[in-house]
Amino acid sequence: MINSTPKIRCIANTLTYSSIKRFSLFVYHFNYGEGVKDLNVNNSATTCIHGVHTAPKKIGPIASKIIPAVGYSFPDLDSAVDTVSGKVNGNFYGRYGNPTTQTLQSKIAILEHGEASLGVSSGMAAISSALLTFLQKDDHVICTKDVYGGSYKFLTNIAPRYGITTDFVDCTDIFAVEKVIRRNTKVLYIETPSNPCLTILDIGMLSELAHSYGLKVIIDNTFMTPILQRPLDLGADIVVHSATKYLNGHGDVIAGFIVGDAESIDTMNKKMVGDLGQVQNAWDSFLIDRGLKTLGVRMKQHCQSSMKVAEFLEQHPCIERVYYPGLTSHPQHLLAKKQMKDMGGIVSFELKGGYEEARRFINALKLAMISFSLGDPETLVQHPATMTHASVPLEEKLKCNITDRLVRISIGLEDAEDIILDIEQALSKV
Template sequence: MQGFSTRAIHAGQDPDPTTGAVTTSIHTSSTYAQDGVGGIRGGYEYSRSANPTRTALQECLAALEGGRHAHAFGSGMGATDTLLRILLRPGDHLVIPHDAYGGTFRLVDKVLAGFGVEHTPVDLADHDALRAALRPSTRVVWSETPTNPLLGIADIAGLAAITHEAGARLVVDNTFASPYLQTPLALGADVVVHSTTKYVGGHSDVVGGALITDDDELAERITFTQNSVGSVPGPFDAWLTLRGVKTLAVRMERHCDNAERIAELLGAHPAVSQVLYPGLPGHPGHEVAAKQMRRFGGMVSFLAAGGRDAALRICAETKLFTLAESLGGVESLIEHPGQMTHAATAGSMLEVPDSLVRLSVGIEDADDLVDDLRTALDTVR
């Protein structure tokens, strides 16, 4: 198999056979001429069903995750919704992480629950707790590793063994790790989910999602359902994502370098009571993460020693760390999950601490990021 960066730059992206253009074209056409009734050229008849720019992106994503099939979506939640409506029926049950992404929890708890789908939040690092939560009606175990925003780590191979023994499917949201740091299909996952808005796109200029699987039958169902509901990205969005993924490897190395510096600063600062980063030896998931990840990622969370007010003050005082939702772009972001990305979990078992601050560490000069965050922390020490 070719190396990661080679696949990121070339998979699905051969030079144009007519012009020799080395960059994939943006095919804006909504419809395609047919050679007689039913004479479809190359599988393209209408761009909701298939588009050449989207095909190039899908082939690249499949190659990066080591899967046979990839489907690109208009958003990560569009991908999540499509997959769950395929795998679940009224009366079915799924397991979700006890610290799942707020958008995933909202979809499961507020939308799917209205159609009779039941769910149980579980600490997926605790395999006994997972076994206890499984039911005869369990169809899906949904995992994030690392989790958003508490940076929990789950053993993907271990989850796969338990899930498959119960006759269910394991889905892994690989957004925080990206395919550069972790490939869940190789560890036994059935489906990988991405918000390609984040590290895959990497420049905070496009929203997208993806599903990748080796399961031929499931891939056919995804194709049918996606076409039926129309949850597809436009060609320019697909092109932006494809452009971003070319530099994923070099970006992730810099994200990881900078995150390690930030975690070191946080661990030594009196304004911080706890640092959540799997790269730290004291993190409960450190050994598992070291086993299944290339490096530990660019996301760092921490608890402010002064509680909620201190957390909000820190968020307000940074200059290079921009106060904003989302993550995974080249610029550094800071947010207060309890009132921003994870507000939907308030009052539930998944409610996050009000002293929690989440950092998406970008690829700026590390010294500048350290100085910016230290200055903000010093305002509440």
């Protein structure tokens, strides 16, 4: 414990920080942005489609090229040596860079307002690599208490083997966060909205506190995507994604992204992801780029239908509690409205009763599919306590409201009326 009062201050610092960010973003676009830059287009759905053109505008193939090369040849030994040493920019081996993935990386960086991004082999590869880049033996992490089960497992199972310890804290309480900051704390790791209970955390306030103690702030933006929330604009240092979910959006790729400042991303590429072999392959990058083109309309539809489902559930007599940030009953509804463009595609709720009621409801669904994943066109249902968060100890689960009666639904792209009809008939069997 270091201090008892949060250092919520430095509006001036924030201004400086965001002006620096805007400037670096300008430099980034100036250097690398092609295609729609002359039109000064700055809307996310457009960027998802046109982000970066590898060919001159309106000439050449519209779909991106797949270059699955592992090796790259050089005109002479000197060029090979200069490339591997970093003296000259260029690809030399598939584990450290690929042109198809690099095209997509530029698009993701632009979308997240980061200087650079790195495509990796899964969301967990993004999370583990981003964390390990900033952590050494004997360092300490502060993590939000309701975090994705895989992230919890990494921080409690793998990280301690390398001397890294973690405190899981209720990050809606900034005093509680400051209380656990130690001399060796290096990273604040958060997820907002959280999985599965959709707790919203104040990114700006937490980032200011963390920065005042010299911590890096890493945020999992999987649930929101840059269409709905841009953590870097709000003060975070690094954004991680499971692209397996909305970014790809079709349930046929496992992949991830890390976004942040160019120096950190370069270090991750050369000294972490490449060395650990967590690389994204060109075929997957192609599929993600294709899926990304419809991200704008998909997120709109996910949000609209989720709101309808949440409202339907909230008035249903079999339902105890609904977790959806778009509902005025959500404890952080106002904060959600402030920091998110819309409320996302995940609705969680508690049935009256317990495990048996949840089981009967899930088994009775006809349209929704039972699945661990989310963000697909299909409506997907899961039971967090026994599925995605099975590895979290019972007492930790209960601290985060992950009870036996909790159900999470990833609202798909079917007609909202049909999704509701399915839920209604399943509730009648409970």
